[in-house]
Amino acid sequence: MSNVLPGLKYSKEHEWVKIEGNVAAIGISDHAQSQLGDIVFIELPKVGASAQYMKAVGVVESVKAASDIYSPVSGKIVAVNEQLTKTPESVNKDCYGTGWMVKIELSKPEELNALMDDKAYTEFLAKH
Amino acid sequence: MQSELRVARIMTYIPHTPSEREVMLKTLGLNSLDDLFAHLPAEVKAGELNLPKGLGEMELSAEMSRRARKNKATNELTCFLGAGAYDHFIPPVVDQLVLRGELYSAYTPYQPEISQGILQIIYEFQTMMASLCGCDVSNASLYDGATALVEGCQMAVRHTGRNRLVLDGAIHPHYLQTAQTLLGVQGIELQIIAPKSGEFRSNINAMSAAMNEQTAAIVVGFPNFYGSIDDISAAAETAHKAGGMLVSISNPFSFGLLQPAGALGADVVCGEGQAVGVPLQFGGPYLGYICCKKEFVRRMPGRLVGQTLDMKGRRAFTLTLQAREQHIRREKATSNICTNTALCAMMSHFYMSALGKSGLKRAAELSVMKTDLLRQKLRAVKGVIVPEYAVFNEFVIETPEPAKQVLDGMLKAGVLGGLDLGIYDKARANQILVAVTEKRTEGEIERFVNTISS
Numbered sequence: 183m184s185n186v187l188p189g190l191k192y193s194k195e196h197e198w199v200k201i202e203g204n205v206a207a208i209g210i211s212d213h214a215q216s217q218l219g220d221i222v223f224i225e226l227p228k229v230g231a232s233a234q235y236m237k238a239v240g241v242v243e244s245v246k247a248a249s250d251i252y253s254p255v256s257g258k259i260v261a262v263n264e265q266l267t268k269t270p271e272s273v274n275k276d277c278y279g280t281g282w283m284v285k286i287e288l289s290k291p292e293e294l295n296a297l298m299d300d301k302a303y304t305e306f307l308a309k310h
Numbered sequence: 311m312q313s314e315l316r317v318a319r320i321m322t323y324i325p326h327t328p329s330e331r332e333v334m335l336k337t338l339g340l341n342s343l344d345d346l347f348a349h350l351p352a353e354v355k356a357g358e359l360n361l362p363k364g365l366g367e368m369e370l371s372a373e374m375s376r377r378a379r380k381n382k383a384t385n386e387l388t389c390f391l392g393a394g395a396y397d398h399f400i401p402p403v404v405d406q407l408v409l410r411g412e413l414y415s416a417y418t419p420y421q422p423e424i425s426q427g428i429l430q431i432i433y434e435f436q437t438m439m440a441s442l443c444g445c446d447v448s449n450a451s452l453y454d455g456a457t458a459l460v461e462g463c464q465m466a467v468r469h470t471g472r473n474r475l476v477l478d479g480a481i482h483p484h485y486l487q488t489a490q491t492l493l494g495v496q497g498i499e500l501q502i503i504a505p506k507s508g509e510f511r512s513n514i515n516a517m518s519a520a521m522n523e524q525t526a527a528i529v530v531g532f533p534n535f536y537g538s539i540d541d542i543s544a545a546a547e548t549a550h551k552a553g554g555m556l557v558s559i560s561n562p563f564s565f566g567l568l569q570p571a572g573a574l575g576a577d578v579v580c581g582e583g584q585a586v587g588v589p590l591q592f593g594g595p596y597l598g599y600i601c602c603k604k605e606f607v608r609r610m611p612g613r614l615v616g617q618t619l620d621m622k623g624r625r626a627f628t629l630t631l632q633a634r635e636q637h638i639r640r641e642k643a644t645s646n647i648c649t650n651t652a653l654c655a656m657m658s659h660f661y662m663s664a665l666g667k668s669g670l671k672r673a674a675e676l677s678v679m680k681t682d683l684l685r686q687k688l689r690a691v692k693g694v695i696v697p698e699y700a701v702f703n704e705f706v707i708e709t710p711e712p713a714k715q716v717l718d719g720m721l722k723a724g725v726l727g728g729l730d731l732g733i734y735d736k737a738r739a740n741q742i743l744v745a746v747t748e749k750r751t752e753g754e755i756e757r758f759v760n761t762i763s764s
Contacts, residue, residue: 223608223633243608243633248642
């Protein structure tokens with residue numbers, strides 16, 4: 183049973199979103215990291231680049247596969263977790279903490295309404 | 311339709327029956343199989359073989375040998391023709407090793423890890439190429455020089471997220487055409503900068519001036535198509551300052567002697583590797599290669615062999631970083647290249663192993679010295695102009711008569727004098743591109759001079 187943290191929003195592509203004022207921190211869920219297996223490389227966007235709702239902002243590569251990270255919100259990239267280039271395994275070990283990936287300044291906060299809360303995401307995982 | 315039916319009757323293993331073909335042609339709205347290929351220029355079609363019916367194997371092979379003798383091979387001529395394919399000496403040990411059954415594969419084998427021997431050879435080939443080009447990594451090889459150029463350009467476009475390239479006009483015209491075709495359809499903007507009028511050196515200053523923050527890379531020929539060796543480190547500096555890259559299209563044989571492009575600041579070094587161990591073999595298959603700095607390895611196309619340990623802790627070889635590739639990343643793969651020219655890469659490996667570092671250096675030195683000797687002698691030939699610029703083993707001369715006429719005359723005397731540059735540019739109809747390898751003897755160089763004077 184994978185860990186779903188309360189207080190976060192989740193996308194159907196298994197990204198989590200943590201709202202801090204007008205900025206959303208984004209990572210991938212525990213379910214996603216366990217499905218991918220050992221993560222060996224993460225490609226992140228440049229600070230200042232723009233993110234679009236449900237468009238790829240990066241790539242997570244594991245020993246099994248490479249998958250896009252979809253941005254659950256639109257806006258401007260204000261920070262990326264540079265540590266992940268050296269320690270991509272943080273995503274496996276602590277996906278909701280040191281494994282965060284990007285921070286996006288929201289341009290369309292209403293997009294958050296389309297995301298799931300922890301309860302809805304838990305149900306979503308049970309069905310899929 | 312008639313010839314097609316005849317083929318179908320003789321070669322009964324062709325799975326489609328004549329009636330099935332007719333249905334397919336009808337669906338396509340065509341009358342004959344030839345209509346399907348009507349868009350191809352006539353000169354590239356093989357045409358009919360005009361063989362009599364029912365020849366025995368012995369008669370047929372005699373007939374084909376007779377026809378083959380119409381071709382003149384470089385072992386019957388004295389070859390000063392280069393322009394991307396060079397007549398170097400290849401020690402016979404290369405042939406002998408390549409013919410071994412367990413290595414005789416055109417491509418990366420399926421279930422590659424079963425073929426540990428081939429993977430080890432490719433791994434060592436990569437190590438040698440990377441070291442020769444002054445880079446950290448080489449892939450397992452690509453198809454040829456022209457597509458290697460395209461792959462190098464795509465790496466820069468993908469890495470920088472920029473859609474514009476500044477290209478050296480002194481890159482092989484065929485390579486440039488290939489780049490225009492393959493990059494053009496992707497909507498990538500190319501600015502091609504020709505050498506200054508009357509010059510053969512790459513126009514580094516103009517290329518640097520054209521570099522900006524919307525440009526992915528400067529792509530330079532080093533040595534360039536005309537044999538010129540220019541200071542590409544200036545281009546590297548400009549490209550890097552603008553947040554872009556430098557891609558060098560190079561003949562790796564030259565790095566036996568020259569400072570490698572990687573050491574001069576190129577981020578990607580790629581091109582045609584035929585000069586390093588692959589025979590001329592009728593123009594192909596050849597050896598595309600691509601090397602880069604470590605930070606770009608995930609942008610690299612094609613196959614890459616890595617070294618690892620097996621379950622019992624023994625040294626082993628495996629394909630690595632495959633998440634870049636088509637079978638995993640699908641439409642987001644770095645390239646649609648999903649194999650390599652394994653046999654040619656192996657030839658190159660055996661060649662480099664046989665010559666070693668000092669042998670490669672000596673072969674390159676001899677090529678340069680002999681090039682210099684021929685240039686010197688030609689300066690004394692009345693009517694022939696030898697433009698002055700620093701070259702590796704290839705240079706341009708200007709002749710009083712059209713190059714075609716001069717070269718035809720030389721060919722009659724058994725000398726393949728070089729490439730008529732008028733083929734690509736009418737303004738260059740009196741220019742010949744001449745290449746000299748370590749194989750050319752002093753006597754042969756003398757013959758070049760004598761035949762061009764007569």
